[in-house]
Amino acid sequence: MTSQSRSLRLVYVWEKPVRLFHWLNALSLIVLGVTGYIIGNPPALMNSSEASFSYWFGINRFIHFLAAYIFVAAWIIRLYWSFAGNAHARWSAIVMLKKEQWGEVFRVFMTDILQVKGYDTRHSAGHNALACASYLVLGLVSLFQVLSGFTLYAGMSASWFPGLFTWVMRFFESEESLRQWHHISMWFFAVFLIFHLYIINFHDQRERKGLFSSIFNGFKVLEKD
């Protein structure tokens, strides 16, 4: 496969709701991570100000909770779209129930990660299966963050929504240990982001499918069969 022999076409893979989700999700997640980290590690402020003049830590927490709601909203949009959207957005494209999908995970792993030659490298037009697997894990950890976050929030909120989550406490001995898990899970997202950006860049460089721009405009550049 050499560049000379490529004949190309534009394919609309990421519909608007997917892109909306992606950027709402990315944005709220980064905000959650940063504000969450600050909640866990507030900076040292040795000053002579008085509590009545400032509320920054409260605001930081408020932003965390606001971002939390946006985060949940984004996931709701995405869940809906996994039933209503195009083939690339469908849940069946992402949740690996089929044998071929597992085969692809394996092939992509061998080719991209271990850099072994001789496997078919024409992955799916949407996400490749390994990417799907990573999004699936991301989704599960996000679910945990939402559950644990709103459970923690229930104790400090009079709203009905966080109240829906109190059953989660049944699985944890104390809120302190739940909080500890909520905190450490944050780091999963940091690790995800590193891999995510790197691998996208890697594919973009290698395959030249316009991957980076696809999440902005929805189009990938694919070969004509």
Next chain:
Amino acid sequence: MNAKKPLPGKLQKRLTLWEQMRSHGHSRRDFLKLCGWLAAAAGIEAGALSKVVHALETKPRPPVVWFHFQECTCCSESFIRSSHPLVADIVLDKISLDYTETLQAAAGHQAEKSLHDTMTKYKGQYLMLVEGSVPTADGGVHCCIGGRTALDIVTEAARDAQAIVAWGSCASNGCVQAARPNPTSATPIHKIISGKPIINVPGCPPIGEVMAGTIVHLLTFGRIPQLDSQGRPKAFYSRRVHDTCYRRPNFDAGLFAESFDDENARKGYCLYKLGCRGPTTYNACAVTRWNEGVSFPIQSGHGCIGCSEAGFWDNGPFYEELPSFPGFGIESTADSIGLTAVAAAAAGVAAHAAYAGLRRKADGEKDQDKGGE
């Protein structure tokens, strides 16, 4: 849990309200006046008044037994610190404390007799208070009283108890002896007894007034107080220390003590960075305060260690904002583990990039060779 279960009803000859009033120098007229007032308050018609009079005349002091298992007796000590009501008034006027190893005059067989008498005479009517956890390892040999295991005693006594109060963190969640590795399999009461109303009053110890308040609630309103999902009376455990803490404005303003006795500590700033567990601890400390409202841990400069929360001993170190993860060593906070993971990811990515670059270069050279054909 049955929230409306009435407590001991009519029993045999015991000191009645009338007799108590008489002994305090009140006249029969005073007594009837009180009855009329109570009846009116309860919306009872005049004709039924005689029944109220009768009930109050004959309602005796509810029998109570208090067990000690794996504990440090700080709950008893806390209880006798109660200032409203005074503990002497509870013990002499409000209940009949028939068994309690800490205070009762009789010992040995005579003490056991007191317990036995109450359990048979007031079958199904006595209130059972438990201080301490029950060890279950090796058949319960780690706590024996009178040659019997705590496990044996608690199961027997619970059978005919009307309701059970689990005092302190020991009885409600196992407390320190249940901390890793829990050498004796110390077990809280609610994991041993089922089919009885159990009220958990956690804390290490609980505040004296909270303990007395729980008893007074039972006696005055004649029913189990409303409990939360962990069996704690909502009246005392529905708020986080953090939400009622007077240092909360400092928290929201991001004003924290960085070290004990630093400039900020001396101003009474928030103790969050010194490990305060107030944000995840449900207790009345910041409102009721301790020892007649004199202070509470945070007011006296030490963070809350979460002593009313299940498993709080395993959520140390107490002076770190977050607990350390077991098995990772004491310095391993969520952040140090997380940062390690991020560093490893970055290193992995860098290695991959380097390797991929090498491969590509090699491939490119091969392609060039091919192209040269």
Next chain:
Amino acid sequence: MAKRVVVDPITRIEGHLRIEAEIKDGKIVDAYSSGTMVRGLEIILQGRDPRDAWAYTQRACGVCTTVHALASVRTVEDALGISVPPNAELIRNLMFCAQYMQDHVVHFYHLHALDWVDVVNALKADPRQTSEIQKSISRWPKSSPKYFADVQARVKAFAESGQLGIFANAYWGHPAYKLPPEVNLLGVAHYLEALEWQKELVKVHTIFGGKNPHPNYLVGGVPCAINTEEVNALNADRLAHVGTLFDHAREFIEQVYIPDLLAVAGFYKDWGAIGGGLENYLAYGDLPTAGYNNPDSFKFPRGIIVGRNLAEVLPVDGNNAEEIQEFISHSWYEYSDGDQAGRHPYAGETKLNYTGPKPPYDQLNVDQKYSWLKTPRWKGKPMEVGPLARMLVAYASGREDAQEVVNSALKALNVPVAALFSTLGRTAARGLETQLVSNWSKEFYAQLLANIKNGDTSTFNGERWEPESWPAEARGVGMTEAPRGALAHWIVIKNRKIDNYQLVVPSTWNASPRDPQGQRSAYEAALVGTPVADPEQPVEILRTIHSFDPCIACAVH
């Protein structure tokens, strides 16, 4: 043949204590003391942050509730070479004093008094006479005939209810009760007063440590900050509160506790010849006035008396592997190198291994292991610890304040010095040292105020707070005098974690089973020779055992 009497539970103590005694011809000829509950704190402490240890060890006991925390922070400070600011020492001392005063009064009235005071007999008293007695022994204001009549009426109504509650099935009317009805009534009245009183002084702990029981301690100092210009810290108001609490407490001790003690003791002088037991006494000493590392400055001196020889006080060294050791030949534990050798606490091991009879049981197998307490020894010798040991060591060390209170009490009761070595002596020593402590509290309080006035408000030394500043390995010992006697903790720190932590507790010294050589510890030794009029009503056993103020949760931990 001797008759085996079992008293289990021993009540009006802390914890789970079982006494088995052999009685022959109305006297105890042999006795066995067993602690029947264990939690394994020393195991639980392993691998934790040394700075947290005070909280875990404090939960050894909620009755002497501060002392393990104090021993623990000292242990860690000793290991890491931390010295605390003078104010922190003074605040710790004040908390110590409050603890003694409260604990000893509660012991006297609520745990011990009913061995000597017959509650039911008080109903026969003439309140006017009780009033006369009260007025003759002190100027305590609650002394009118009406007051005592009211108390009597309350007790009467209570008794007539038929529900005797905590007073049910006791030994009322037993011939060993010697007080006249009027003194019994006095005792009952003060039982109730003391119950109300005891919750006040502990507020000193609440002010400095945030709560009681189980106030907060801190490695490197105390958690409460001093700031005279701030409502959120120790300021003039809070300090004045502390002062007032001590003043009120002192009144009760001087006008009620001590006069009652002497009045009651006067009727029981025969107990000045019963229950002496061991002849060796150990005190670590406490209440530093010039730093914890300077034991000569302690108000309670450190030292050992062997063979009741008051002419000589021997030194004690917690770091010497040959001095303090714990044995388990009769305890339900296992040592890696066999159960006969003793182990110094730095090399201490705690491995539970129950080998007693399967419950329910009637009798322990006293030839083998029979208790959850280990058996501590000093150079192989059993030691009595506690108020009597402290007063004897202070007396023998030539401390004038101690000699004065002891001599004047001996004179007031008209008994010889030898009467100290007894059940009565132990109970009296507790009162006498309370008097001393209550006086010393004034000095500490004044010193604290003077420091603050001079601009020293420091309460915490944070130099070695961060674990990064610690050596890879360290070990230390922290000693204190708990109300019940000499208490020490030993720690071995490795890689910033607790590698080994051992507590050797006053009640462990006193209540332990015998050692491999068959030597009895204090309880067992003191019981031998104690008369028992009616084995079914062993009030005499309670008297001698209660004179030690047992705390078995402490002892086993």
